[in-house]
Amino acid sequence: MAVVMTSDLADIAVDHERMVQRLINIMRTSIDPLTLDNLAEIAGLSPFYFARTFRSVIGIPPGEFQTALRFERAKRLLLTTPASVTEICFEVGYDSLGTFSSRFKRLIGIGPAQFRELPHIITGMDIRAAINRDFTATSSATSVEGIIQAPPGLRSHVYVGLFTDAIAASRPLVGQALPQPGAFALPQVPPGTYVVLAAALPDEGTPLDYLLPSSNILVASSEPVVVGNSNERHRRTLVMRPLSPTDPPLLTALPALLL
Numbered sequence: 001m002a003v004v005m006t007s008d009l010a011d012i013a014v015d016h017e018r019m020v021q022r023l024i025n026i027m028r029t030s031i032d033p034l035t036l037d038n039l040a041e042i043a044g045l046s047p048f049y050f051a052r053t054f055r056s057v058i059g060i061p062p063g064e065f066q067t068a069l070r071f072e073r074a075k076r077l078l079l080t081t082p083a084s085v086t087e088i089c090f091e092v093g094y095d096s097l098g099t100f101s102s103r104f105k106r107l108i109g110i111g112p113a114q115f116r117e118l119p120h121i122i123t124g125m126d127i128r129a130a131i132n133r134d135f136t137a138t139s140s141a142t143s144v145e146g147i148i149q150a151p152p153g154l155r156s157h158v159y160v161g162l163f164t165d166a167i168a169a170s171r172p173l174v175g176q177a178l179p180q181p182g183a184f185a186l187p188q189v190p191p192g193t194y195v196v197l198a199a200a201l202p203d204e205g206t207p208l209d210y211l212l213p214s215s216n217i218l219v220a221s222s223e224p225v226v227v228g229n230s231n232e233r234h235r236r237t238l239v240m241r242p243l244s245p246t247d248p249p250l251l252t253a254l255p256a257l258l259l
Contacts, residue, residue: 017246020246023042023054036062058246059166059248068167070093074112078112079208085097085100140190142231143187144186146236149238149239150218156201158199162174163197168248174186184198190227196236199220
């Protein structure tokens, strides 16, 4: 039986990451959404193997990543153009306004019309205010706690939350806004498997900077957190890093969590 050396596994991992990066670049520049079969054909793999490889590198399936790109574009169109919600719905590839609006609300956390009003709503707000939000409505005594590490002298406030997948979409189960990197605590966590995701936004940013995070933000994610039925305290250390082209879009309307 052939023995796969550690160096060979590392080479395979690098090849997979490069392949996924290339396919993500194609997703970002394609006018029309690509099917799993389209993407697999470009990669020269079977749809099953491509989907499994993509998820192992990115943490979510290729279809979910591509949907996130479409709604990231919808967010930008809502805030930077006068196009109507209906026009934007068609522009990002949806035929049904109802389907588009419901998916937008599920992924962003609020509806498209509300999202368009957010720059006016958050103007003058203390975006750096420390605040906790619990959307679970549970009485669990389990918590996820830890430290968010960032480069020295970083002048950013941090949003950190507990998500069911490796993408910051919709509202987190439990979320916290911190005036700066440091200790965080997410209480009342129900049983399940979660990922802690964090984003650091510059203190001097504009409302658009907060609602359409770009390459100037830092992000961090944890290894999966498996929560059982007993009262537990899980600890994670998150290290902030620059946003990578392979990171899923940050869909959650972060300042809306403060409202």
